[in-house]
Amino acid sequence: MTRAELDSLDREGLIGVALAQAEAIERLIAKVAALEAEISELRDKLARPPKTPDNSSLPPSRGQKKTTEFFKSRKKREAHPGAHRPLHPDPTHRRNVLASVCGHCGADVSLSPQEPCEVYDRVEIPPLVPEITRVSLHGGVCPRCTRRFKARPPTGFEPGSPFGPKLRALVIYLRFTQGVAFERLSRLMRDAFGVSISEGALVNILMSARERFAAASAAIRARLLQASVICSDETGLRVGKRSWWLWVFHHDQNASFLTHPRRSKEAVEEFLGDVRPQVWVADRYGAQAGWATKDQQVCLAHLLRDTQYVIDQGDRIFAPALRAFIGRACEAAKKRDKWNDATLAIHRGRLKAELDRVLALIPIHPAGIKWKATVAKLYPNLLVFMSNRAVPPTNNESERSLRPTATYRKITNGFRSQWGAKQYADIRSVIETARRQSIGPLQAIQAALQPATP
Numbered sequence: 001m002t003r004a005e006l007d008s009l010d011r012e013g014l015i016g017v018a019l020a021q022a023e024a025i026e027r028l029i030a031k032v033a034a035l036e037a038e039i040s041e042l043r044d045k046l047a048r049p050p051k052t053p054d055n056s057s058l059p060p061s062r063g064q065k066k067t068t069e070f071f072k073s074r075k076k077r078e079a080h081p082g083a084h085r086p087l088h089p090d091p092t093h094r095r096n097v098l099a100s101v102c103g104h105c106g107a108d109v110s111l112s113p114q115e116p117c118e119v120y121d122r123v124e125i126p127p128l129v130p131e132i133t134r135v136s137l138h139g140g141v142c143p144r145c146t147r148r149f150k151a152r153p154p155t156g157f158e159p160g161s162p163f164g165p166k167l168r169a170l171v172i173y174l175r176f177t178q179g180v181a182f183e184r185l186s187r188l189m190r191d192a193f194g195v196s197i198s199e200g201a202l203v204n205i206l207m208s209a210r211e212r213f214a215a216a217s218a219a220i221r222a223r224l225l226q227a228s229v230i231c232s233d234e235t236g237l238r239v240g241k242r243s244w245w246l247w248v249f250h251h252d253q254n255a256s257f258l259t260h261p262r263r264s265k266e267a268v269e270e271f272l273g274d275v276r277p278q279v280w281v282a283d284r285y286g287a288q289a290g291w292a293t294k295d296q297q298v299c300l301a302h303l304l305r306d307t308q309y310v311i312d313q314g315d316r317i318f319a320p321a322l323r324a325f326i327g328r329a330c331e332a333a334k335k336r337d338k339w340n341d342a343t344l345a346i347h348r349g350r351l352k353a354e355l356d357r358v359l360a361l362i363p364i365h366p367a368g369i370k371w372k373a374t375v376a377k378l379y380p381n382l383l384v385f386m387s388n389r390a391v392p393p394t395n396n397e398s399e400r401s402l403r404p405t406a407t408y409r410k411i412t413n414g415f416r417s418q419w420g421a422k423q424y425a426d427i428r429s430v431i432e433t434a435r436r437q438s439i440g441p442l443q444a445i446q447a448a449l450q451p452a453t454p
Contacts (some may be wrong), residue, residue, distance in 0.1 A: 049309065049312035053305075054308060055306070055308040055312055057283075057302060085121070087120075088123075091121060098110070099114060128192055128193050128194065129193075129194055130167075130193060133157065135153060135157050137151045137152075137153060138151050161205075161208065163205060165449050167195065168208075168449060169446040169449055170442070171202060171205050172206065172209060172427065172445050172449075173441060173445055175206070176428075177404070179407070181412065182202050182203070186202060206420075206423065207419075209423075209448075210423050212448055212449055212451075213423060213426040213448055214423075214426050216426070216429070217256065217426035220254050220429050220430070221256045221429075224255075224256050225272070225273075225275045225277075227251045227254070228277055228278040228279060228390065229277060229278065229280075229390050229391055230249055230250070230251050230277045230279075230281070230291075231249070231250055231251055231280075231282065231397060231398050232248065232249045232250075232280070232288055232395075232398060233247070233248055233395055233398035233399060233401075233402060234246065234248070234263060234267070234285075235402045235405055235409075237405070237409060238413060239261075239414060239415050240415070240416060240417070244259055244421060245259070245260050245261070245263045246258070246259055247259075247260060247267050247268070248402055248432075249271055250432070252390075253433065253436045255433050256271070256429045257426070257429045257432070258425055259421040263287060264287050265290075268291060276291060276292065276293045277291070277292055277293070278292060278293055279292050279294060279295045279296065279390075279391050280292035280296045280297070281296070281299070281395055282296070282298075282299065282395055283299045283302045284302065284303075295380070295384040295388070296384070297381060297384040297385055297392070297393070298381040299393075299395035299396075300326050300329060300330060300382070300394050301394040301395065303378075304326045304327075307319050307322050307326065307371070308323065310368060311323065313365065314365045314367065315363055315364075315367050316365070317361055317362070317363045317364060318363035318368040318371065319363075319367075321357075321358045321361055322375060325354055325358050328351065329383070329386075332347050332351060333393040336385075336386065336389060337389065344386065344389075348386035348387065351383055359372065359375065359376055404428070405428065430444050430448050431444055
């Protein structure tokens with residue numbers, strides 16, 4: 001407002017202008033205070049230590065290596081004892097080569113007694129050619145009823161798809177364990193095996209196997225739901241243009257995978273139905289809590305990494321003591337199978353007393369105070385594995401089960417259809433369960449493709 005406009009105003013007008021300016025100043029002061037608070041919060045975030053695979057759940061692939069690490073690794077190392085490829089226990093062929101002439105003087109030694117001096121294997125693969133069986137069903141005219149008849153096809157050679165079960169199993173293995181794309185898989189089958197299969201035929205092979213793998217996955221799920229302990233974890237998965245989640249539920253020799261569009265309790269409820277296990281093992285994610293009828297074991301490995309992050313933030317009282325306690329608890333878990341019940345109870349009491357001493361510490365750093373409050377809430381879920389030998393102290397087995405999925409996701413970037421993602425979960429259930437039973441993936445796929453016996 002100009003000077004002339006101010007002179008033209010009366011007393012009430014001047015008061016109104018002053019009030020408007022005062023309100024504008026108050027708004028600016030409030031805005032400055034909010035910006036200062038936001039700047040302070042951002043500075044606090046910048047002052048925090050970076051998240052690494054050692055102090056958080058960040059995967060190792062996203063960790064940053066130091067610049068000097070490469071040069072340090074180039075230093076000369078101590079020599080290790082030599083190693084060689086072990087001989088095959090059951091070679092296909094054997095060749096006993098006898099010397100005929102002495103290599104020193106040239107004398108004839110063909111009649112001299114000889115013994116093996118050096119034994120080694122030569123490994124070779126046979127010619128990769130397809131085995132093609134042409135089936136001709138003969139027929140004719142019945143001399144009795146004068147109607148035409150035709151021979152029945154033998155078992156395993158019924159008309160339909162020309163591809164046999166072993167070839168189908170190999171296609172599924174290459175696609176879902178090695179991540180070979182359809183176009184490359186078609187060229188691989190042609191160049192390496194001499195079998196011409198179009199991309200559409202590859203898709204048909206996968207679709208025709210859906211029911212078999214779904215039935216095998218359902219059987220694994222049924223066996224798993226009978227267990228008293230269930231471990232679980234989840235990882236991201238891309239389906240179409242949306243982010244889905246792949247869940248794993250496992251214990252002992254059974255592992256079941258589930259693809260779901262949610263990372264919430266809906267996925268766990270869909271898998272469990274009305275069944276509730278006695279003990280649940282998982283990390284601290286909220287969707288994993290509240291499913292056990294008795295106890296829940298928190299993953300000590302996740303807890304250890306989070307504790308390390310609190311130490312990196314500056315806590316020197318509570319977090320270091322908790323880290324030492326977790327280390328001793330994990331060592332006790334490795335030895336518990338060697339102890340009888342009385343010895344196990346003694347060690348459980350010692351760990352519980354040590355945990356009480358750790359929680360009695362009074363941290364000063366804000367991060368330590370906050371972390372202590374979190375750990376105090378988890379008190380009943382830290383030593384369940386010392387009361388039940390079937391309960392693991394960590395959830396690392398879940399992460400190992402999900403690791404092939406992370407590799408497959410990086411290779412293929414996910415799935416275009418929902419049925420492909422669900423079939424992948426069924427196939428992973430079969431392969432992971434077979435791995436725990438020392439069965440190879442190709443052998444497990446072939447077994448799943450076999451028709452069910454009546």
